[in-house]
Amino acid sequence: MLTVENLGHKYGKRRFALRNISFSLEQGYLCCLVGANGAGKTTLLKTIYGVLCPSAGRVLYQGEQVTRANAKGKEYYKGLCRYHKEVAFVGGDEWCFPNATMQENVETLKTFYENFDEGEYGRLLEVFGLKKAAREKTYPELSRGQQMLFQIAFAMARHPRLLLMDEPFANLDPVVKVDLVQLFQEKMKDEDISILLSTHLVDDISDMVDYVGLMKEGELVTYGDRESVFEEKKVDSLKAWILGGEK
Amino acid sequence: MEAFLNTGMRKEHEKRYWDREMILYVGALLYCLLGVNTSSDRIDLIMAGSLYGMVLLTCFVKYFLYDEVGMTSGFLARVLKYHGADPYVLFGKVWKRLLLTEGILAALLGASFVWHGKEPVVTLAVIGLAVVPILIFALIEKYFFYRMNHEISGIARVVVAGMVFIPLLVGTIFLAVKGIILLMVCYAVVSNRVSLNQISQDESVYYVYQNPYLPVMVLLLLLLLVSRFYSRWRITQYVSLVLLIGFVGSVGLSLYTEKQNHVCLTDTHILCTEKGITTEYRLDEVEGICLFTEGGELQYTLTLSGGKALELMGEEITTTDAWGDSYADYYDYLLKLTKQLLAQGAEGTVSNVEGVRQSMKNLSAESSSSVEELIQILQ
Numbered sequence: 060m061l062t063v064e065n066l067g068h069k070y071g072k073r074r075f076a077l078r079n080i081s082f083s084l085e086q087g088y089l090c091c092l093v094g095a096n097g098a099g100k101t102t103l104l105k106t107i108y109g110v111l112c113p114s115a116g117r118v119l120y121q122g123e124q125v126t127r128a129n130a131k132g133k134e135y136y137k138g139l140c141r142y143h144k145e146v147a148f149v150g151g152d153e154w155c156f157p158n159a160t161m162q163e164n165v166e167t168l169k170t171f172y173e174n175f176d177e178g179e180y181g182r183l184l185e186v187f188g189l190k191k192a193a194r195e196k197t198y199p200e201l202s203r204g205q206q207m208l209f210q211i212a213f214a215m216a217r218h219p220r221l222l223l224m225d226e227p228f229a230n231l232d233p234v235v236k237v238d239l240v241q242l243f244q245e246k247m248k249d250e251d252i253s254i255l256l257s258t259h260l261v262d263d264i265s266d267m268v269d270y271v272g273l274m275k276e277g278e279l280v281t282y283g284d285r286e287s288v289f290e291e292k293k294v295d296s297l298k299a300w301i302l303g304g305e306k
Numbered sequence: 307m308e309a310f311l312n313t314g315m316r317k318e319h320e321k322r323y324w325d326r327e328m329i330l331y332v333g334a335l336l337y338c339l340l341g342v343n344t345s346s347d348r349i350d351l352i353m354a355g356s357l358y359g360m361v362l363l364t365c366f367v368k369y370f371l372y373d374e375v376g377m378t379s380g381f382l383a384r385v386l387k388y389h390g391a392d393p394y395v396l397f398g399k400v401w402k403r404l405l406l407t408e409g410i411l412a413a414l415l416g417a418s419f420v421w422h423g424k425e426p427v428v429t430l431a432v433i434g435l436a437v438v439p440i441l442i443f444a445l446i447e448k449y450f451f452y453r454m455n456h457e458i459s460g461i462a463r464v465v466v467a468g469m470v471f472i473p474l475l476v477g478t479i480f481l482a483v484k485g486i487i488l489l490m491v492c493y494a495v496v497s498n499r500v501s502l503n504q505i506s507q508d509e510s511v512y513y514v515y516q517n518p519y520l521p522v523m524v525l526l527l528l529l530l531l532v533s534r535f536y537s538r539w540r541i542t543q544y545v546s547l548v549l550l551i552g553f554v555g556s557v558g559l560s561l562y563t564e565k566q567n568h569v570c571l572t573d574t575h576i577l578c579t580e581k582g583i584t585t586e587y588r589l590d591e592v593e594g595i596c597l598f599t600e601g602g603e604l605q606y607t608l609t610l611s612g613g614k615a616l617e618l619m620g621e622e623i624t625t626t627d628a629w630g631d632s633y634a635d636y637y638d639y640l641l642k643l644t645k646q647l648l649a650q651g652a653e654g655t656v657s658n659v660e661g662v663r664q665s666m667k668n669l670s671a672e673s674s675s676s677v678e679e680l681i682q683i684l685q
Contacts, residue, residue, distance in 0.1 A: 110387055143390025154388045171389040 060086045060121060060253055061107070061221060067115030067128070068099075068106050076102040080116070080279045082272060084253055086220070089243070089267050092257040094274030100257035101150070103274065104223045107255070108148040109139045120146065120221070144172070147214035150225025152198075154210060161193040161201070161209055172217050180216035186238060187212060204230040211239065215246060222246075224256040228264075240264055569618060571643070576608070578616055587616065592647050595654045597677075597684055599661040604669075604677065606640060608647070637669075637676035644680060654684035 061084040068077040077099050084090050092100045105111045107118050109126045117127035125142040126135075148154075155164040169175040184190050187208040192201060201209065207227060214222060228236055244267060246252050258264065271288045273281040281288060570577040576587045587610055594609035607615045618640065648654055656662060659681060666674045 139387075140390045143387075148388065151388060153385055156385065168389055 060084060061255070062119040062122075063107060063116070064119070065116035066103070066106060066113050066118065068102055068111055069114045075277055077106060077113075077277045082270075082279060082282045084221075084255055084270065086253055087247060087251045088269040089247065089254040089256070089264070090270035090272060091264065091268045092255070092272045092274055093259070094257075097276075098274040099277040100274055101225050102277075103279075104148065104150065104225050104255065104257060108146065108223050109142065110148070110151070145220040146223065147217055147219035147221075148223045148225075149207070149210045149214050149227060150223075152206075154213075155198050157198050160195065160197055161189075164198070165193070165213060168213070169216075174218055176216045176218060179218075180212055183212035183215055183242075186242075187235065202230065204232070204235070207231065208235065208239075211242075215242070218250060218252075220252060222252055222254045222256075224254065226258055227256055228258055228260040236260075240267065243267065569616065571618075576616060587614075589647065590650055592650070592652045595644055595647055595652055595684060596657065597655070597662060597680055598657040599665045602665055604662060604665045606680075608652075634670055634672035634676065637673045637680075641676045641680055641683075644683060648683065656681050656684045659685070 063083070064081050066077055066080040067075065069075045080103060082090075092103065094100055102111060106113050106126070109118070112130055113126060113128050115128050118125050120142050123138070123142075125138055155161070155168060159167070165180065169177070169180075181190075184193055187205075189205060189208060189212070192205060193209075196205075198206060198209075207230065211224070211227060227239065231239065243254060243264075247254065247267075256264075268285050271281070271283065271285055272279050273288075281291070283291070568579050570579070574589055576589060578585050578587060591610045592608045593611050596605075596607050596609065596615075598605050598607075604619060606618045608618060609615050644654065662677070662681060666677050669677065
């Protein structure tokens with residue numbers, strides 16, 4: 060479903076953020092990217108989504124190239140737009156208009172998605188307790204946790220085939236985390252979506268993870284299915300692996 | 307995409323910001339048209355045109371690119387990219403609307419210039435300066451859109467920023483200096499250090515004084531700049547209000563000064579008041595008298611030593627010795643004045659006698675007879 064080939068990205072001319080990253084993810088699986096702060100997880104997710112342009116390599120979705128090094132031109136944008144209809148990204152602050160309330164935002168942004176499910180969006184707001192905030196608050200007025208939940212609710216209501224999430228559990232209270240994990244499980248089971256996420260809070264999802272990728276200084280040093288990675292690293296959980304210094 | 311342009315945020319934006327955007331927008335247009343009407347100086351007109359372009363640009367950026375909902379157009383592009391919108395389609399539509407509206411307004415501005423009989427070169431320069439900032443901005447937008455996924459070099463940033471801001475900076479300094487001179491003149495007059503008549507003798511100061519709309523334009527520009535930086539504080543509402551007051555004030559000032567234009571004739575002097583400033587000319591300074599037509603209207607001018615021409619028609623004319631209320635009395639008065647001036651040695655001319663006779667058709671029999679006699683003695 061998603062194939063990343065020799066992907067690289069650099070900020071400026073010299074500072075490499077990603078180097079030679081390759082992996083693939085099949086439909087209906089969850090992949091977790093772990094790594095220290097600054098390891099390149101967010102950059103990798105944004106590059107896969109196409110909001111950052113790779114300096115090397117390419118990304119393929121359903122066998123079709125969606126972004127590559129130095130990509131430009133109308134055809135590239137058209138391809139990227141088609142890709143964005145099926146792929147959602149959660150974690151960036153630039154997904155909505157900051158001076159409008161969330162309700163106003165969604166009224167506008169939903170016009171981009173033919174299959175936007177208002178019922179599902181409303182249900183998720185109810186679950187997350189965000190109905191009032193949606194009417195009254197703008198994005199910057201929300202807490203970091205609420206911002207993340209709004210993004211997740213909006214992304215889920217689009218029924219994406221692939222969901223990219225950058226630290227979705229950061230700043231969330233334990234009760235909401237449980238709801239969220241349950242939601243991910245439901246979506247993966249009912250809609251067969253794939254999830255690629257980065258997190259430090261591996262405890263919350265360690266049972267759900269199918270694939271694990273360890274990033275270090277812009278490189279994907281380990282990637283594989285959970286069992287094989289644990290076997291290779293001689294640990295029995297993600298947490299143990301990370302606490303053991305990610306060796 | 308169409309839905310985005312026509313519904314949702316756009317409507318919300320219009321509902322919230324339409325009024326003040328339009329105050330700025332229409333106000334800027336009126337202001338420039340007013341400037342065209344009241345100024346005859348080439349540099350002023352060109353500056354007015356370029357500032358109009360900048361004001362228009364600011365309004366368009368705000369209005370079409372939804373800046374007031376908290377975005378620069380680059381931010382808008384990034385938001386749209388997050389949602390799979392094709393920026394080419396969006397900006398194609400936006401720029402078509404923008405250029406169409408800009409074209410219509412530039413044509414209106416040009417028509418106004420032509421209407422007021424300005425030089426073609428000035429007309430073209432002003433229209434060009436009104437349109438060019440929009441085009442530059444369009445190119446910059448296009449550049450950033452194409453390069454959105456790439457690192458833009460520092461030099462490129464400086465170049466594109468310089469293209470917009472250097473002319474703006476130069477224009478602001480130019481107008482700010484004029485504004486400061488005007489304030490100093492006003493202070494000098496208010497504190498009775500100089501009289502208006504003294505000021506009128508100094509051409510450079512008089513030049514500033516007779517263009518009162520310029521300092522208000524400086525204010526307009528500075529406030530717009532401030533509003534760009536502090537739009538989150540909703541200062542634009544206050545800015546718009548101030549601008550509105552400025553526009554109304556400048557229109558009022560213009561009407562007031564227009565009213566102050568009149569000529570008073572005495573037995574020995576001509577007192578000529580322009581925009582509230584009175585200058586005295588002696589009748590024995592008159593070197594020439596000319597009767598002619600302009601736009602089908604009869605004109606009568608006196609040429610003074612030094613080449614200054616005073617129009618004695620089309621202005622509000624008074625005399626210390628009232629001649630009566632009718633035009634016939636006035637033409638009779640001009641006839642007597644002409645005879646007096648010719649006797650003093652002034653030279654008389656009539657240009658386009660046929661045209662003058664043609665324009666006499668609208669006059670009464672008594673007036674026509676006076677004009678006919680004028681033709682006879684001036685030929």
